[in-house]
Amino acid sequence: MTFLIDTQCLLWYFEDNEKLSRGAAALIDAPANQVFVSAATVWEVVIKVSLQKLRLEETPENYFRKRFESPAFSKLAITFEHAAKVYSLPPHHKDPFDRMLIAQAGVEGIPIMTSDAVFRKYPIQIIAA
Numbered sequence: 001m002t003f004l005i006d007t008q009c010l011l012w013y014f015e016d017n018e019k020l021s022r023g024a025a026a027l028i029d030a031p032a033n034q035v036f037v038s039a040a041t042v043w044e045v046v047i048k049v050s051l052q053k054l055r056l057e058e059t060p061e062n063y064f065r066k067r068f069e070s071p072a073f074s075k076l077a078i079t080f081e082h083a084a085k086v087y088s089l090p091p092h093h094k095d096p097f098d099r100m101l102i103a104q105a106g107v108e109g110i111p112i113m114t115s116d117a118v119f120r121k122y123p124i125q126i127i128a129a
Contacts, residue, residue, distance in 0.1 A: 001027065001030075001033045001034075002036070003027070003033070003034075003110055003111045003112060003113055003127055004036045004037075004108070004110055004111070004112045005036070005037060006041070006112060006113060006114040006119075007044050007045065007097065008114070008129075009114060009129045010037060011045070012129070013025060014067055019129075020129055021129060023128075024113060024127065024129045027113070027127065028072065028113075031072075034074055035072060035073050035074065036073075036074050036076040036108075036110065037068070037073050037074070037076065038076045038100065038101055038104055039075065039076065039077050039078050040078060040100040041097070041101070042060070042064055043097070045060050045063075045064075046060045076104060076108070078104070081107050082100065082107050083100075083103075085103035085106060085107050086099050086100060089102060090121070090122070092118055092122065093116075093118045093121075093122075098116065098118075098119070101114075105124045106124050111125035111126060111127050112124060112126060112127065113126075113127040113128075114128075114129055115128070115129040
């Protein structure tokens with residue numbers, strides 16, 4: 001299975017937070033699955049850390065470098081097509097990072113793992129976190 005993971009779920013996974021269901025963690029851990037992490041997720045974390053809305057034990061650069069050494073995650077760049085797709089999304093969600101993730105899932109035709117109920121208002125496949 002191939003899927004995109006949203007920012008909150010990725011952070012919960014890295015923190016071994018019980019808010020991420022065992023089933024969702026098992027999907028992330030399954031070697032046969034390809035888990036995409038968007039550049040938008042890294043960007044969101046960097047901004048939240050710089051605004052002191054999120055605290056990490058180390059710099060975001062080191063935090064992600066260490067965790068992405070594992071082949072478990074694939075990086076998903078933001079393309080022109082992804083950015084343009086945001087325009088046509090209904091305004092259900094105001095968060096620009098989440099809107100980009102929704103656009104990416106739609107353009108790429110892959111499900112997204114999220115705990116955000118608002119994502120269900122969009123015509124994309126959801127994997128419950």
